[in-house]
Amino acid sequence: MAPTDKFIPVLASEVPTVENGLISSDGLTYTFPIRKGVKFQNGEPLTPEDVEYSFKRAMVQDRDGGPVWMFLEPLLGVYSTRDEEGNIVVPFEKIDKAVEVDGDNVIFHLKMPYPPFLQILCQSWSSIVCKKWCIEHGDWPGTAETYPKYNNPEVPPLQEIAMGTGPFKLERWEHGVEYSLVRNDDYWRGPAKIKRVIVKKIDEWSTRKLMFQAGDVDICYVPRLYMKEVENLPGIINVKNLPELMVSALFFTFEIDPTSPHIWSGKLDGDGIPPDFFKDKDVRLGFAYSFDWETFIRDAWAGEAVQRPTPVIEGLPYFNPDQKGYYLDLKKAEEHFKKAWNGELWDKGFKMTLLYNIGNEYRRISAEIWKRNIESLNEKFFIYIRGVEWPLFLKDMVASKLPAFRVGWIADYPDPHNFVHPFMHSEGAFAAWQHYKNPHVDELIEEGIKTIDPDKRREIYYELQKIYVEDCPSVITVQPLGRRWFRDWIQGWYHNPIYPGFYFYDLWKGY
Amino acid sequence: MELKHYIIRRILLLIPTLIGVTLLIFAVIQLFSPVERAALYIRDPRQAKDLPGIIKKYHLDEPVYVQYYYWLREVLKGNLGYSKSVNMPVFDAILNFFPATIELVLYSAPLIVLLGIKLGVLAAIHKDKAADHLTRVSSIIGWSLPSFWLGILLLAIFYGQLGMFPPERLGTEASVYVNSPNFIRYTKINTIDALLNGQLWIFIDALKHLVLPVASLTIQIVALIVRIMRSSMLEALNRGYVLAARAKGLEEHDVIYKHARKNALIPVFTVTGILLAGMLTGVIITETVFNYKGIGYWAAHAATQLDIPAVLGFALLAGVIFVFTNLIVDILYAYIDPRVRLG
Numbered sequence: 133m134a135p136t137d138k139f140i141p142v143l144a145s146e147v148p149t150v151e152n153g154l155i156s157s158d159g160l161t162y163t164f165p166i167r168k169g170v171k172f173q174n175g176e177p178l179t180p181e182d183v184e185y186s187f188k189r190a191m192v193q194d195r196d197g198g199p200v201w202m203f204l205e206p207l208l209g210v211y212s213t214r215d216e217e218g219n220i221v222v223p224f225e226k227i228d229k230a231v232e233v234d235g236d237n238v239i240f241h242l243k244m245p246y247p248p249f250l251q252i253l254c255q256s257w258s259s260i261v262c263k264k265w266c267i268e269h270g271d272w273p274g275t276a277e278t279y280p281k282y283n284n285p286e287v288p289p290l291q292e293i294a295m296g297t298g299p300f301k302l303e304r305w306e307h308g309v310e311y312s313l314v315r316n317d318d319y320w321r322g323p324a325k326i327k328r329v330i331v332k333k334i335d336e337w338s339t340r341k342l343m344f345q346a347g348d349v350d351i352c353y354v355p356r357l358y359m360k361e362v363e364n365l366p367g368i369i370n371v372k373n374l375p376e377l378m379v380s381a382l383f384f385t386f387e388i389d390p391t392s393p394h395i396w397s398g399k400l401d402g403d404g405i406p407p408d409f410f411k412d413k414d415v416r417l418g419f420a421y422s423f424d425w426e427t428f429i430r431d432a433w434a435g436e437a438v439q440r441p442t443p444v445i446e447g448l449p450y451f452n453p454d455q456k457g458y459y460l461d462l463k464k465a466e467e468h469f470k471k472a473w474n475g476e477l478w479d480k481g482f483k484m485t486l487l488y489n490i491g492n493e494y495r496r497i498s499a500e501i502w503k504r505n506i507e508s509l510n511e512k513f514f515i516y517i518r519g520v521e522w523p524l525f526l527k528d529m530v531a532s533k534l535p536a537f538r539v540g541w542i543a544d545y546p547d548p549h550n551f552v553h554p555f556m557h558s559e560g561a562f563a564a565w566q567h568y569k570n571p572h573v574d575e576l577i578e579e580g581i582k583t584i585d586p587d588k589r590r591e592i593y594y595e596l597q598k599i600y601v602e603d604c605p606s607v608i609t610v611q612p613l614g615r616r617w618f619r620d621w622i623q624g625w626y627h628n629p630i631y632p633g634f635y636f637y638d639l640w641k642g643y
Numbered sequence: 644m645e646l647k648h649y650i651i652r653r654i655l656l657l658i659p660t661l662i663g664v665t666l667l668i669f670a671v672i673q674l675f676s677p678v679e680r681a682a683l684y685i686r687d688p689r690q691a692k693d694l695p696g697i698i699k700k701y702h703l704d705e706p707v708y709v710q711y712y713y714w715l716r717e718v719l720k721g722n723l724g725y726s727k728s729v730n731m732p733v734f735d736a737i738l739n740f741f742p743a744t745i746e747l748v749l750y751s752a753p754l755i756v757l758l759g760i761k762l763g764v765l766a767a768i769h770k771d772k773a774a775d776h777l778t779r780v781s782s783i784i785g786w787s788l789p790s791f792w793l794g795i796l797l798l799a800i801f802y803g804q805l806g807m808f809p810p811e812r813l814g815t816e817a818s819v820y821v822n823s824p825n826f827i828r829y830t831k832i833n834t835i836d837a838l839l840n841g842q843l844w845i846f847i848d849a850l851k852h853l854v855l856p857v858a859s860l861t862i863q864i865v866a867l868i869v870r871i872m873r874s875s876m877l878e879a880l881n882r883g884y885v886l887a888a889r890a891k892g893l894e895e896h897d898v899i900y901k902h903a904r905k906n907a908l909i910p911v912f913t914v915t916g917i918l919l920a921g922m923l924t925g926v927i928i929t930e931t932v933f934n935y936k937g938i939g940y941w942a943a944h945a946a947t948q949l950d951i952p953a954v955l956g957f958a959l960l961a962g963v964i965f966v967f968t969n970l971i972v973d974i975l976y977a978y979i980d981p982r983v984r985l986g
Contacts (some may be wrong), residue, residue: 150657196693196700218696286700286725304822306739308729308944312819330815334934338795339810342803348815471881523949530678530694 137449137546139250143167143178143260143297148250150584159245159584164238170320172262173301180233185263187240189272191227192279193288198623199257202544206246207231213283220283221275224276245582247589249549255545255630265295270414277419295571299324299637313636325624325640344368344617349636350641351618356434357493359615365424367620375447377543377629379440379551380494382419382502383606384410384536387567392533394485400473402480402512405535414472416604419536420458421465421507423498423607432497437610442597443551445611447629449586450548450593457601457608464511481512484535488517489525495538498609532565538609546630548593549581556600646974653970661962669711672951677703678900680949714955723959724952728945733956736941741960742831743812744930744937748922749832749855751860756915759865760908763872763891767907770877772811778875782866794859801855808854810933817848856933864918871914875907882906909980916972923966923968924961 139147144164148154154163170178187203194200194213201211204222207230215220232239241250250256267273270289272282282289294302298319300313310332317323334340337358344352345365353372354362362368386618388395388407397404410416425439441457444450470478486502488495496519503515529537539562544550554561557577558569573596582594616634618625624639672680681697698704702713717724723733731739766778792913801808812833813821820826820842821833829839834853837846879885880903888898925939938957 196696214696216695218699222673232923284696284700291730307731307736307942308740312822328819330813330818332934336795336931339798339934342798343810346809348809468740523675523682526682527676527678547765622804 134212137251139254141167143170143183157240159247159476160242162240162242162249163234164240166236166238167320168236170297171318172265172297173295173316173318173320174262174265176262176264178262178297180236180238182263183238183260184231184233185266186260186273187231187258188227188259188274189266189282190257191230191284192224192272193285195284195288199544202252202257206244206249206252207240209243218284219554224279227279235540245584247584248549249496251545251547251630256632257298259298261290261296266290269293300329303328303590317489321637324331324637326636329636330545344619347619349619350622351616354615354617356436359434362527362617367615369620369622370615370617371625371627372613372615374616374627375438375445375629376612376614378540379445379539379611380480380538380607381442381443381555381562381606381608382423382498382536382538383562383566383569384416384604385532385534385566386411386421386605387532388535389531389533392531392535393530394487394528394533394535396483396485400476400480400482402484405482405484409535411483412472413604414468415477416607417444417458418465418468418472419502420507420604420607421461422502422509423458423609424460424501424505426460427611428498428501429610432494433610433612434615436615438613440608442600443555443608444548444593444597445551445638448543448548448551450590452594452597455594455597458604460505462509465505469506469513471611476571478510479512481510481514483514483516485516485518486536486538487525487528487534488519488538489522490519491522495610498538501539507527531567532567537565543630548596549577552577552580552596552600555606556596563605566605570599570603570605573599573603646752650970650974653966653973657963657966660717660966661959662786664958664962665714665955666711668955669707669714672949672954673707673948682949682950686914695948714952718959723956726941726945726950726953726956728948728950728953729941733952736953737938737956737960740936740938743935744923744926744939746812746832746834746853747851747856747860747926747929747935747937747986748919748978750834751857751864751916752922754857754861755864755910755918756868758861759868760872760904762865763869763911764876764899764904764907766869766873767876767880775873778869785862786866788863790859790863790928791932793862794855794929797855797859798932807850810852810855810935812852812935813845813850814848816850817845821845838873852935856926856935859929859933860922867914867918868911872907872911874902875910879903879907881921893928905979909976912972912975920961920968923964924957 141147143166145167146152146154146165148164149161150157154165155161164183166183172178184490190200191207191213192205194204198580204210204212208222208226210222213220215221230241232241240249263274268472272278292305299316299319299321301316303312303314305311310330312331313329315324334343337355340349340352340635341362342356343349344362344370363370386408388409390398390407395405395407395409398406400406400409428438429435429439437448439457441455442448444452446453472478486499488499496517499517503517506515507513528534529539541554542553554572555563556568556570557563558574563569576592576596576599580589580596583589583592616625616627621641621643622639623642625634626638628635644963677698678694680703681694681701690898702710715723725731726733726736729736762778762782766775769775798810802810821828821836826840826842829836833849834846837843837849882903885898885903888902923938925935925942927939927943929935930937930940942953942957945957959976
C-alpha cells in the first residue's frame, strides 16, 4: 500500500518542508516553487499566476456541498464563505491575501498551522486551471467586484469542459451515460501508455458482468454482493484485503429531539426511551458490548472488513495499532444495562426504533445484530428496525431525531484530524447531530490540528483514541477492506487508498 | 368540423392538460419535506451542513403555489430547469436521452404491429387449429415473461455465449467515431445519422446493438396485438358483410385481407397509439438491462432521486406525446372508417 503521508512533487518542483525552509517554522507559510516548462493542454505555459488564480477561484466559487471548506479552514479559519442564510461573510481581501505570487513561487498564508495542508493540496479539488482559458470560457475574471456573482453558482461556468496540465484530456462527457478521456501527448512527464479511457455507467449488474467477462470492460466495479459470481472467472484478476480510508459506526444521540417518533413514549417507562437516554454511559457501553463483529464481518462483509476500536484507522498517520476496543461480551453488556439509569432501565425495559436507509444491507444487518443480542438480555428490551429511503433517513438524522444512527465516513484527506473532528469534536459533522461534547476532547482536537511536531501530534492522537474508547460516543463497526477487479491484461496498478479510483497514467495493457 | 380546426382545438387542449399534470406532480411532491427534497443535492452526510442554504436557494420551503409560480415562470421563458441527477439542463437531458428511445421504438414498433397483425390474422383464420394454438401459447409466454429476465437471457445467450449482439447503443470504435468531429450528429439517432454521414459500418454496428432490445420488446409486446387482432378478426369474419362477400363468390384471400382485416384493424389502431406513446415515454427495464440509455432510464433514475425539475420536464414531454399520439389515432380512425366523424 502506498503511504498517505509521503509526497511526490508534480506541478511544484519541490515538496515544501520545514527542513528545506519552504514551510516556515511556525507552520503558517507554505512556499511552492512552480515547475517550469509545463504546458496546459491548449499549449499555454503554466505560470505561478495560474496556480494563484486556481485557489482563489475555488474559494470565490465555494459551492454548496463542495470541497472548498478544506482550503477555507486552514487559509481563512472558516468553513464557508457564506452564513446559513446564504449571505457572503468572507470579504474578498481575505481570499486575496491568502494566496500570492512571489517570483516563480506561490505562497500560501495560513490562518493557523495546519499539518494536513499538503494532503489537502494533493487531490482533485486542488487542480490547477489556466487563468486565461477560464476567463475566456466565462469563469471568474479575477476581480473583487465579481466575487458575489461567481459565488455558489448553480451551474459553474466550466461545468461541461475541462482543461488542465494532466496526462488525459476530457474528450466527451455524456451525462449519466459515459465520459471519455484522451491522452495528452504533450504531457510534461511523457505521454501515458493508454490512448483513451472510457468510463461507463452500467447500472444493471448482469449486463456489467457479461461485458467484463467478454473483455469489453477492462476494469469493473463489482458490488460485494456479486463478488462470488466473478471470483474465479478466467482472465479476471481481483486484488483483495486493501485497507480503505473509510469507517462506519453507530452514533448515539445524546439529546434526541423530544418530538421524535423513534423514541416511542419519550420516557423511561418500558414503552420508549427518554431524549437523553444515551447520555448514560452505561447504556452506550451496553450497546458496545452487544455487537457481534465476527458475525457482522462474516455475514455483511463476506469477511472483507476489519474491526477498529476508533475512527483513527489503519492507513492514517498516528493510527495506534495497540489501542484496545470493545468486543462481544453479553455478560458485560448485561452488567452495564443493569447499572444504567440507576437500575431503572433493567426493571422497566425500553423501546426504540433503529432506522436504516433501504438498500444499505450493512446498516440493516448491523441493526439486526444489535436487536437480537440486546433483546436476548432482557425481555423488556425492544428495538424496532425500520428501513426508509435515504432522504427520510437524512432528514431525521440532521434533526437529531434518530436515537442512534449508522453512517460511514470516507477520508477527504488522509489525516486523523479529518476523522476525529467529525466523530468527536462538539462541532464535528456527526458529534454535532449527536450533541456529544467533551471540552477536553475539543481542546485536544484543536491542539492536534495546530501542532506541527509529529511526535507531539502522535501523543495527541493516541490520547484521543484512548478517550474515544473510554467515552464511547459511538461504536466503530468496521473499516472495510476493498477489492479491485480488472482484466489480466491491465498492468501497472498499485493501491493508494486516497485515490478515488484508478490512476490511469500508471496503467497499460499487455501481458 | 374541419380537420384543421379539430387539430388546433386538440392542441389547445394540451395546455390545460399539461398544467393539470404538472400541478398534480407538484401536489404529490409536497408530501416530501423540504429536507427530503434537498437530499438530492447531498450525497454524503458531511455535506448536510449545506441543507439550509439549498432549501433557501431552491425555494423548497415556500408554499406550493410560490414554487409552482417560480417553475412556471421559468418554463414560459423556455427554461425547464436543471436536472441535478444527470447534471444538465432538463431540456438538454430530453434532447440527449430521447433519440435513443425514438430509435428503439422506430425499429420495434413496426415489427410489433406488423407481426402482431400477421399472427393475429393467422390465428383467427386457423381458429382452434395448430397454428392458432401455437400463436396463442407463444404470445402468452412472451407476454408473461418478466422483461428483465428475458433481456438478461437474450444477452447471456447472444452476447455472453455467442458474442453476436452486444449491449449499449454502439461499440467502442463506433462510439469514438460518432463523437468525433468527422461525424455530424443530425438526429442523434445512430442508424439515421450513420446513413446521412455515409458510414455504413456505423449503421451496421448500431443495428447489431439494436437487435436484442428490439427482439426483447417485440417478444413481449407483440402478444397484445396478436390477441386483439385475433378476436377482432374473428368478430369481423362473423359479420354479415363477410358472408355477403363470400356469397358473392369472392376469393377467400380477398374476403380475409381486403374486407375483414381492414375492419378488424380499428381496435388495433387504438391500442397501437397507446402502446407507442407508452414505449416513447419509457421502456425502462429494457433500456436498463441493455444499458441503452433512453428517456425512460433517465426519468426513472431522476424520480428515484427526487429530481423534481427532471420529473416535471418528463411529465411535460409525456403529456405532449400522449396528446399527439391520440390525435394521430383519431385522425387515422376517420381515414380507416369513413363513418367516424371528427368532432
